[in-house]
Structures are given as C-alpha cells and as structure tokens.
Amino acid sequence: MSRRCELTGKAVQVGHLVSHSNRKTKRRFLPNLVNVTLQSDALGRRVRLRIAAASLRSVEHRGGLDAFLMKAKADELSTNALTLKRELEKKLAAQ
Template identity: 70%
Template sequence: MSRRCALTEKAVQTGHKVSHSNVKTKRKFLPNLHNVTLISDVLSRSVRLRVSAAGLRSVEHSGGLDAWLIKTSVSELSAPAAKLKREIEKKMTTAH
C-alpha cells in the first residue's frame, strides 16, 4: 500500500533533519493517513479509502463525500477518487 492519500494525493515528502550544529541528514515527512469508510448518499453505499487527516477535514467541511467530489476538478483527484466521481455524476444524471 502506498503512502498516498486516496482523495487529495498528498504523499511522502523529503527534506533534511537539521541538528543544532546545522548538520543536515535526509528524512521523510509522512502524511497522516487513516483507513476510513465514507458513505456516498448518491450511490447509497459505503466506500473504504485511505485518506489523510487534512483530506478528511476537507470532505467534512464541504458536506460529505459526494459534495466534495462534485466540487473538486478531476485533475486534482487520484485515480480511485476520479472513478468514484464519474460513478456519482453518472448516477446523478440518470436519476433526474
């Protein structure tokens, strides 16, 4: 499993650990990932994703998974999230 958020594509970053004497050694900054089950109201099913804490806050702030996916452009989404967005849009167009 990769260390990448399924929604926002937040991933591992690299940098330096800097000591008091200013010696720099390589280190990794890992994203705060959690396995979560999000409910899609449009698809009426739950979706299991590995999401960063920041991504989860964004989803909650926008009013749920469906609302967040609809307002986010496809270019900003990961492949699984883009697929989910297409499913939701298809279901919404056939429902009306």
C-alpha cells in the same frame, strides 16, 4: 500501496533533519493516512478510502463525500476515487 491520499493527493515530502551543529541529513515527512469508510448519499453505499486525516476535515467541511468529489479536480484524485466520481456524475445526470 503508495503513501498518497486518495482524495487530495497529499504525499510524502522530503526535507532535512537539522542538528544543533547545523548538519543536515535527509528525512521524510509522511502524511497521516487513515483507512476510513465514508457514506455516499447519492450512490447509497459505503466506500473505503485511504485518506489523510486533514482530508477528512475537508470532506466534512464541504458537506460530505459527494460534494467533495464533485468539486475535486480529476488530476488530484486516485483511480479509485476517480471511478467513484464518474459513477456519481452518471447517477446525478440520470436523476
């Protein structure tokens, strides 16, 4: 399982650990990934996702999982979230 947010695409970044003597060694900046269960109002079910903690705030800011997925770009989403977005689009088109 990759260390990547399923909704925003936030992933591991690489940088330097700089010592007092200004030596630089490689280090990794890991995203704060959490396993969450979000409720989809349109689909009427719960969805388990592995997202960054900052993404959880973005989901709440946009008005829930359904609104976030409708505004999200397809290239940022994981395959799991992309299939969820397609289901959501079909459900909303049927109504």
